[in-house]
Amino acid sequence: MTHSWQGFVRADGRKGIRNVLVVAYLVECAHHVARQIVAPFAHADVHLIGFPGCYPSAYAERIMQRVATHPNVGAVLLVSLGCESFDRAGLARAVASSGRPTATLVIQQEGGTAATIDAGRRWVEQTLPQLHCCPRAEMRIDELVVGTICGGSDATSGLTANPVCGRVFDMLVEHGATCIFEETGELIGCEQHMASRAVTPELGKRLIAAVEKAARYYSVLGHASFAPGNAEGGLSTIEEKSFGAYCKSGRSPIRGLIKPGDVPPRGGLYLLDVVPDGEVRFGFPNIADNAETVELIACGCHVILFTTGRGSVVGSAISPVIKVCANPETYRRLSADMDINAGRILEGQATQEQIAQELFDLLLAVAAGRPTASERLGHQEFLLGYKFFEPTPPACKKM
């Protein structure tokens, strides 16, 4: 199989594997109007994203700016109520300066709900043909950014799907791709081993500190990053869940520690620190899996490898999500939602290496345009809340 395909070339030189028109609401009060603008375009790549909060958040504005200028995105329509604190002009400038078609509709200025929906739908209709003129060029595997997340984990996740994902990460890194794993709250107990994989001792110390920060954060919240379904699925402790989750990272050296919205400077394996800095102030770091997916996409991920044992059905706006099912019993119930049946390893029907090759091949096909199960089913989840992060130190960006 060839390791290249035709990507979408953006004005900033980055390449995408999808060509999505994004409609973004900038406060929950504009959500309905934005959803109605998108509704008639269910069969075009028109995705709804947004931020619900009315109060200011440097974090949310940074994530929205990163996802709105993501290489999978070709055009952006902003929908504002008018009185929220979100810096809509700043976001519009960032999108325009990236060379993408963009417009901003302010409901209070357009004349209300119906007028804004009409104006929004007209803009989408006029803009879609421009998207189809986006230049194409060869895109190689070393230009790909791939994220991984586990959701709806059970005790089979760490036996089948997560090690398979780790193997695929190793293959991708060998080919020069950029790979990102995350959720420091689900790496508790793995910090010393992770540190031994860091490219420098200084980075190793920072990896340990990131996991210690997560443990402190969850300690204040009263329990670990652990859902009732994890226990029903046979996971007894956060350490057990962590060891299984950690397998997704494979065996490559860890090249850097990034924060949401940092795009890694070059290929290799990176850990995304998703737990906020400072005191606990906005509740759980990520209220559900899709918040982590959004952060991975904000770090440039073109595609997400999503492993599940209990059977998560989610996808995402902007970047395709490949579902790797760990549990053979779950796969039999939810096969239409899954892309890969890694549970065959547990039943002795396939080896880890065979499933890893299957996933690697599928990943390249998805990069070349093949829709994933969640894309076919219309999943376009997007979840963004409040967080606080100190800026990533410049020294770390040079890594």
Add this chain to the structure above:
Amino acid sequence: MNQTQQPSAELTDPRLLQLAPEDNVAVARRTIAAGEQILIAGRMVRVPVEIPVGHKLAVRPIAAGQKVIKYGAPIGSATRDIACGEHVHTHNIASDYLPAYTQRGPIAL
């Protein structure tokens, strides 16, 4: 219930998967029904309760306070004595770090 101190991978039931030789638990490769006889370290043991796929059972006795070992690493500590063949889960082990969470609330450490 039969117990043994020296588990051996060769003498363990194919329905079980022991991930590392030093592990004191094995995982079910498929759901094992209550009452089924399984081979653990060369001895037949009757499984008292259903072990769903992926769940753990003890392949040697684990004393209260002793580390539970899976993937060759500690995943928590036994909160009471666990017999060979017994289901190992939130009712008899707890994290050494942070409480897990179930529909009934956090599980006390």
